Structures are given as structure tokens and as C-alpha cells.
Amino acid sequence: MNNSFFARKFVVQGIFIAIALVIIARLFYIQIIDKTYILSANNNVLRKVIVYPARGVVFDRNGKVLVQNEPVYDLMVTPREAKDIDTALLCQLIDIDKPGFIRRMDKARAHSPYRASIFEKQLSSTTYAQLQEQLYKFRGFYVQNRTVRSYPDSMASHVLGYTLEANEKDIERSNGFYRPGDYIGATGIERSYEDLLRGQRGVKNQMVDALNRPKGVFMEGKYDTLAVAGDGLISTLDKDLQVLAEKLMKGKMGSIVAIEPSSGEILTFVSSPGYDPNLMVGRERGNNYMDLLNDRTNPMFVRPIQAYYPPGSVFKVVAALTAQQAGVIDEHTVFNCPGGYRYGNGRIMRCTHVDGPTSLIKSIQKSCNTYYGYVYARMIDSRGMSSPKAYDLWRDAIGKFGIGHTIGIDLPGEKPGLVPTSNWYSKRFRSDKWRSSFNISLSIGQGEMGITPLQMANIMAIVANRGFYYRPHLVKGIGEKKLIRDEYKEKIYAGVDTKYYEPVIEGMSRAVNVPGGTGYAVRLSDVEMCGKTGTAQNPHGKDHAVFFAFAPRENPKIAIAVFVENAGYGGTWAGPMVNMIVDQYINGKISLPKSVQDRIFNANFIPQVAKAKETKEAPKKDSTKVKKDSTGTVLNTAATKEEKREIYVHHSQIKRGHE
Numbered sequence: 001m002n003n004s005f006f007a008r009k010f011v012v013q014g015i016f017i018a019i020a021l022v023i024i025a026r027l028f029y030i031q032i033i034d035k036t037y038i039l040s041a042n043n044n045v046l047r048k049v050i051v052y053p054a055r056g057v058v059f060d061r062n063g064k065v066l067v068q069n070e071p072v073y074d075l076m077v078t079p080r081e082a083k084d085i086d087t088a089l090l091c092q093l094i095d096i097d098k099p100g101f102i103r104r105m106d107k108a109r110a111h112s113p114y115r116a117s118i119f120e121k122q123l124s125s126t127t128y129a130q131l132q133e134q135l136y137k138f139r140g141f142y143v144q145n146r147t148v149r150s151y152p153d154s155m156a157s158h159v160l161g162y163t164l165e166a167n168e169k170d171i172e173r174s175n176g177f178y179r180p181g182d183y184i185g186a187t188g189i190e191r192s193y194e195d196l197l198r199g200q201r202g203v204k205n206q207m208v209d210a211l212n213r214p215k216g217v218f219m220e221g222k223y224d225t226l227a228v229a230g231d232g233l234i235s236t237l238d239k240d241l242q243v244l245a246e247k248l249m250k251g252k253m254g255s256i257v258a259i260e261p262s263s264g265e266i267l268t269f270v271s272s273p274g275y276d277p278n279l280m281v282g283r284e285r286g287n288n289y290m291d292l293l294n295d296r297t298n299p300m301f302v303r304p305i306q307a308y309y310p311p312g313s314v315f316k317v318v319a320a321l322t323a324q325q326a327g328v329i330d331e332h333t334v335f336n337c338p339g340g341y342r343y344g345n346g347r348i349m350r351c352t353h354v355d356g357p358t359s360l361i362k363s364i365q366k367s368c369n370t371y372y373g374y375v376y377a378r379m380i381d382s383r384g385m386s387s388p389k390a391y392d393l394w395r396d397a398i399g400k401f402g403i404g405h406t407i408g409i410d411l412p413g414e415k416p417g418l419v420p421t422s423n424w425y426s427k428r429f430r431s432d433k434w435r436s437s438f439n440i441s442l443s444i445g446q447g448e449m450g451i452t453p454l455q456m457a458n459i460m461a462i463v464a465n466r467g468f469y470y471r472p473h474l475v476k477g478i479g480e481k482k483l484i485r486d487e488y489k490e491k492i493y494a495g496v497d498t499k500y501y502e503p504v505i506e507g508m509s510r511a512v513n514v515p516g517g518t519g520y521a522v523r524l525s526d527v528e529m530c531g532k533t534g535t536a537q538n539p540h541g542k543d544h545a546v547f548f549a550f551a552p553r554e555n556p557k558i559a560i561a562v563f564v565e566n567a568g569y570g571g572t573w574a575g576p577m578v579n580m581i582v583d584q585y586i587n588g589k590i591s592l593p594k595s596v597q598d599r600i601f602n603a604n605f606i607p608q609v610a611k612a613k614e615t616k617e618a619p620k621k622d623s624t625k626v627k628k629d630s631t632g633t634v635l636n637t638a639a640t641k642e643e644k645r646e647i648y649v650h651h652s653q654i655k656r657g658h659e
């Protein structure tokens with residue numbers, strides 16, 4: 001029995017010894033005798049090459065390309081492999097100097113001596129062609145193909161946005177999706193729709209020889225993964241209308257926003273001054289960015305959603321609607337206008353003309369300040385409750401029109417505007433016994449109120465729809481199925497019954513289409529346009545020109561707000577712009593006399609603005625001196641520094657665009 005056990009033991013041991021000897025012999029043969037394996041190992045390297053997907057293409061509402069992709073080439077380096085480099089030749093080929101070469105190599109070594117990283121990004125096709133012919137001379141270097149954004153018409157920069165290389169925070173937030181060298185949407189819809197536009201990267205396993213020359217695909221691509229291109233987007237913008245609007249705003253500061261009322265789709269979105277989005281692409285992007293950042297006109301400031309302006313006459317439309325809903329006036333209510341509204345201790349909020357007995361319709365047609373002084377007094381002082389409580393009801397009512405909060409556009413950075421709370425005023429006046437006379441300037445959209453141009457245009461969409469709106473948005477179709485986000489399908493009501501809109505709309509129609517109306521000079525002969533001029537007071541310089549409208553009156557197709565900073569009268573400057581944009585969109589032509597067109601196209605208000613800002617001193621925020629606006633309203637009595645900051649927030653937003 002024992003002999004049998006020991007016999008089996010020796011047999012098993014012998015088998016293991018034999019297998020070990022075979023393996024050792026085979027390794028000896030491969031490594032010492034057979035030179036083919038060592039030659040193959042020395043002459044070939046398996047390189048994992050990232051295949052970057054093309055970002056989704058962006059089209060306008062009619063299928064015209066707004067954003068596309070073009071090829072560029074990143075020069076990659078693995079520092080450990082980079083030996084015996086002809087530094088002078090490489091520097092010449094990619095147009096860098098010797099210190100630049102050293103700096104780039106140090107950065108690559110700091111990243112990893114053994115892993116490839118970007119040595120020089122975004123080489124042009126011409127540079128790549130020159131380099132490719134001699135790339136075999138630079139061991140450890142290879143080229144990574146990728147695409148960057150291209151903007152064929154150099155337009156709509158604030159809408160489309162731009163991409164940047166992902167930083168450490170972007171990489172951390174993405175849970176590993178992004179890696180160093182990846183690009184990510186930074187602004188505009190590039191950022192808002194980043195998760196759809198970016199696509200999914202792939203990996204290609206490539207065989208290269210010791211001279212860096214490709215030798216084919218490893219295992220016939222068995223272990224490769226394909227890149228998946230990003231989803232395309234269909235923008236709501238009308239390219240031709242956008243081009244016209246940008247041309248109209250050249251040499252001016254301000255905004256144009258036009259919306260299709262029936263859908264909330266934004267037809268044109270202009271922030272002026274703007275910039276060429278192609279400046280944010282390529283090897284000079286960093287220098288271009290700093291130039292834009294240091295530009296006194298602040299071309300990267302997105303005025304339609306970030307600038308606060310006093311709404312002026314557009315607010316009279318909201319005031320008329322909310323007062324009717326509250327039951328303090330109706331379409332037959334008449335107030336006498338002797339040339340101004342008297343309040344407080346003999347103070348007066350002046351009107352631009354003497355209107356005499358004025359009805360609701362006439363108040364809109366003539367833009368009567370006096371009428372809305374009386375309306376505001378009834379809303380605040382005559383509702384059988386304390387003024388702060390009545391003010392809160394008033395504030396809630398105008399808030400349903402999108403004033404004082406963000407609307408929800410699909411762009412990053414939207415600001416809410418400013419409508420102070422009743423508590424804010426009680427602190428400011430050191431009492432809760434204040435009345436309408438304390439902040440009467442709010443009655444005509446002045447004082448501490450600030451709204452964005454987008455909010456102005458959205459108010460016009462609400463009026464055009466007789467009481468509701470869809471959230472304004474810039475993308476109407478995603479991917480092949482042309483999907484739209486659910487929040488942009490929701491119908492939102494403004495809290496005022498449909499019946500109260502007709503007298504307001506009639507007043508807006510008369511303002512444009514009846515002789516004597518404030519917008520009669522910019523009427524359209526074949527389209528009934530309803531609108532209002534405005535001249536918003538500006539504490540930092542010349543008044544702002546405002547015009548807002550919708551057309552046609554029945555089945556409206558466009559609602560628009562134009563705001564031109566420091567231009568003066570709305571009917572003189574903003575009105576003709578509205579005329580041309582509406583005429584072009586509805587009729588496909590511009591009927592305004594050539595002399596008027598030339599006056600608008602050639603006007604330049606930026607030099608005057610810059611000069612005014614150089615000589616104007618900013619208000620001192622630590623002052624307790626009593627200050628009043630044009631209506632006599634106290635601006636900052638006994639306000640704390642924080643409270644004063646809120647008072648001036650919308651003015652400072654305007655200043656950002658000037659300084």
C-alpha cells in the first residue's frame with residue numbers, strides 16, 4: 001500500500017517537473033534563440049487612441065446650419081518615449097520656440113512620464129500636413145484627430161455659446177466621464193444641452209512601429225469601440241431675422257428679443273455689442289478671450305437675460321391688466337390728466353402732455369403717466385387693507401407676468417430682475433405705514449423696478465395670447481426624433497381673465513395705427529401691429545429707447561421687445577427697428593423708407609456711452625443723504641449698505657455693459 005502511494009507521488013511530481021521544463025525551454029527558445037519575437041516586440045507598440053465624437057450640429061428653424069464641426073489635430077507626447085528629438089525642426093514645424101518646447105515637455109512630464117498627454121492642441125490642417133511628413137523623426141509623438149466648433153455666419157454668439165477644455169471641477173462633477181483634454185460646453189446652448197451635444201467617445205487600438213508609423217489595427221478592431229456622435233439640435237432662431245437684428249444693433253448697446261407667441265419659440269435673440277464666436281476657437285482663443293474680457297463695452301455680457309432695465313411704458317400694460325383683475329378699474333374708468341399726477345406734499349409726477357379726461361384705452365394710446373399714478377394709488381391705498389399687504393398682492397399679480405423672477409429659458413445665467421418686497425420698503429422707510437406716494441415711480445415702471453429684455457418680450461407674448469405664455473426657449477428639436485423638453489410645452493397663465501385684454505390691446509393698436517399715437521410713425525400698411533413706445537429713464541446718462549409690440553392683432557406670429565441704451569426716444573430709434581423686423585418676418589420685405597433705414601443702420605451710440613462713463617461718478621453706497629428720482633420719490637433714506645445694493649442692482653447691471 002505504501003509502495004503504491006509513493007509511486008503515485010513520484011509520478012505526479014514528475015509530471016509537474018516535466019511541464020515546468022517545457023515552459024522554461026519554450027521561454028528560452030523565444031527569448032534567446034528565436035529572434036522574430038524580440039524583433040516584433042521592439043518594432044511594434046500597441047497604442048490606444050481616443051476617438052473623439054463629433055458634437056451635434058445646430059440648425060436654425062429652417063434647417064440652415066448655425067454651428068458645425070471642422071477637423072483639427074492635437075499633437076500628443078509620451079515623455080518617456082521622446083528621445084533624440086530634433087527640437088529645432090519640431091519647433092519650426094508647429095511654430096513654437098525653444099522655451100515653449102521645454103515648457104510643454106515639463107508640463108507633459110508632470111502629468112505623467114509614461115502616459116500620453118497633449119503637447120500642442122488644435123493644429124490646423126496645413127500645419128498637420130507639414131508635420132505628418134516628418135512625424136517619424138519624433139519618437140514618442142503622435143497626432144490625435146478631433147473636431148472643433150465652426151460658426152459659418154459668425155452670429156448669435158450669446159445663444160450658441162462656445163466650448164472650453166474641461167477643468168478639474170468639470171471632471172470631478174462628471175464622475176469620470178470627462179478626462180483632461182476633453183471639451184465641454186461653457187456658455188449658451190453648448191452648455192445647456194451639453195449632455196446631448198457631446199456624444200460618446202470611442203477607443204481605437206492601433207499598432208505602430210518604433211518610428212511612430214501606423215502598422216494597422218490590432219486584432220482587426222476586435223477590441224475597438226466606436227465613437228457616437230452627439231445629437232443635433234434645431235434652434236428656434238430664424239437665421240435671416242437674426243442677421244437683420246444684429247445688423248440693426250451694430251454700433252449700439254442693448255437687446256432685441258422676438259418670440260413666437262403660440263409656442264414660446266425665440267425667433268431672434270440679440271445682445272449688443274456681441275462678438276464673433278469663431279474667436280473662441282483655435283490656438284488664439286486664450287488671447288481673444290482676454291481681449292473680450294477687457295473690452296469696455298462688455299461684449300460677453302448677455303443683456304437679454306442679465307441686464308436689468310427700468311421697464312417704463314411696457315409696465316403700464318401690466319398695470320392696466322392687473323388693476324382690472326383686482327377690480328379697482330374697468331375699461332370705462334376715467335381719470336383727468338392735467339399734465340401730471342399730484343401726490344404727497346405738493347409733489348408731481350409729470351406727464352409728457354396734457355391729456356384731459358383719459359380712459360383706459362386712451363391711457364395706453366397716449367402713454368399717460370397720470371392715469372397710472374391713480375391706478376397704483378387705488379391698488380395700494382384703496383383695497384381695505386394695510387398698504388404693505390396691498391403691495392404684496394400687487395407684487396404677486398405682476399409676478400405672474402414673469403416680472404421679478406426667472407422665466408426658465410434654456411440658457412445659463414438668467415437673472416430674475418428686481419421688484420423689492422414690502423418688507424424692504426418698510427425697512428427703508430423705517431415704518432410700515434407708508435403709502436403709494438412713497439414709491440409712486442413704480443406705477444410707471446421706474447424707480448427700483450428692473451426687468452430684463454426677455455421679460456419685456458414675454459409680456460408682449462402674454463398680451464398677444466390674451467393671458468398665457470409658453471416658456472421662451474431656443475431649441476425646438478433634439479436629435480433625429482426632434483424632441484422638445486417637457487417644460488417648454490407647458491401653458492402658463494398670467495392670472496388675468498381674457499376679457500380684460502381687449503381694451504389694452506385696442507389702446508396698443510391705436511398707439512401704432514391711429515394718428516397721434518406714440519408709435520404712428522412706424523406703423524405697417526398691411527399688418528395691424530399693436531405696440532407701445534417707451535423712453536426709460538437712465539440715472540447714468542441719456543435715456544434708453546424702448547419699443548415693444550406684437551403682430552398681427554389676430555393670430556399673432558411675433559412678439560418683440562427692442563431696448564437701445566442711451567439712444568433717447570423709443571419712437572425715434574427702437575420703433576423703426578421693430579417695424580423692419582416685423583415686416584421682414586411677416587411679409588418677407590422691409591417697406592420703411594430707405595432714408596430711415598440708413599439712419600438706423602448707421603447710428604452709433606457706443607462712443608457717447610463710453611465718454612459719459614468716463615466722466616460720470618458712481619453713487620456712493622455708504623451715503624445717507626436723501627436722494628430722489630425724477631418723480632420726487634426718495635431713493636435711499638436710512639437704507640443699509642445691503643439694502644442700497646438692491647436699490648442700485650438694476651442700474652449696476654446696465655453699468656456693466658458700459659464700463
